[in-house]
Amino acid sequence: MDVYFNKMFFLTGLPRSGSKLIENILRKCPSIDYKSIDESYYFGRFICGPVSKNIKKIGNMSLDVNIYKLVDYFSSNKLHGNFWKNLEVSIRQKGKEKLLDKLLNSDRSERGIYQALIQFQISIERDTIIGDKSGPHVFHIPEILKLFPEAKIIHHYRDPRAILVSELSRSKKSFLPLPKFLLKSKRIYSIIKTLHILITWIIVSKLHYIYEKRYQHSYLRILFEDLVLYPEPNIKNMCKFLEIEYHPNMLTPEQWGSSFVNDNSDGFDIYTLTRWQSKLKTWMKLLIWIFGKKHLRMNGYDKNNVINC
Secondary structure, three states, rough: OOOHHEOOOEEOEEEEEEEEHHHHHHHEEEEEEEEEEEOOOOOOOOOOOHHHHHHHOOOOOOOOOHHHHHHHHHHOOOOOOOHHHHHHHHHHHHOOOHHHHHOOOOOOHHHHHHHHHHHHHHHOOOEEEEEOOOOHHHHHHHEEEEEEOOOEEEEEEOOOOHHHHHHHHOOOOOOOOOHHHHHHHHHHHHHHHHHHHHHHHHHHHHHHHHHHHHOOOOOOEEHHHHHOOOOOHHHHHHHHHHHOOOHHHHHHOOOOOOOOOOOOOOOOHHOOOOOOOOOOOOHHHHHHHHHHHHHHHHOOOOOOOOOOO
């Protein structure tokens, strides 16, 4: 089973920081068959434990009866994320028996179950590269590399002020484990969201310094601003890291997923680097600068400029 998972990578980082852009770049590479696993959260989220923790609660997977219970659990609509929604659709289309067969014939380990779930949903060929796009996995990279020591980790990273404006511009309020009455007030929601993004951004900034020293050959951070301003050298560096062939087509990824515009053109929109500035409230600027200035400066994000060119 592992033969087709030799070129798997995990796309991690905070929301609205370039994951879709990276995926669109990879889809333009003609020498690979890129397959995306969207929001599996298999190894956990920021404050939520891994799926494997719930799997272990079911019981010993060497027993067939527990595999049957596991399939029922995956069909129960209890798991959050697009991966699990798509899995439920696949189960309805293909039948529980096919998923059951995949799981029964796996090695039934945490790794084996994860691989069986992927193989149930997508067809994998020798030129397939699998990318698990689950941003919160950035908090669980040691666990991922323990289970998949051959995997690559890409950490997409962006100015927290741009992330904040992009998140607040979304029509649908993103998930926050808070009472509904707190989320009904736009002002309260903005304050909570600002603090949430600031705190998590500082945490992932600190984790980056640890990861780049500990996992030099398995971990790569890509700054959204650098990717947009200098796409060719950054894409070439990403290809080298992933051990895939660079192709000029990768310089013309589709533009979609922006919180500000609905534009289906190709290439890189440099205005994404400044468009958010006019939408940032003064109190947001001050709060982020006061508590995050150390990491903003360390990463080239000046107080007034988007990036330190």
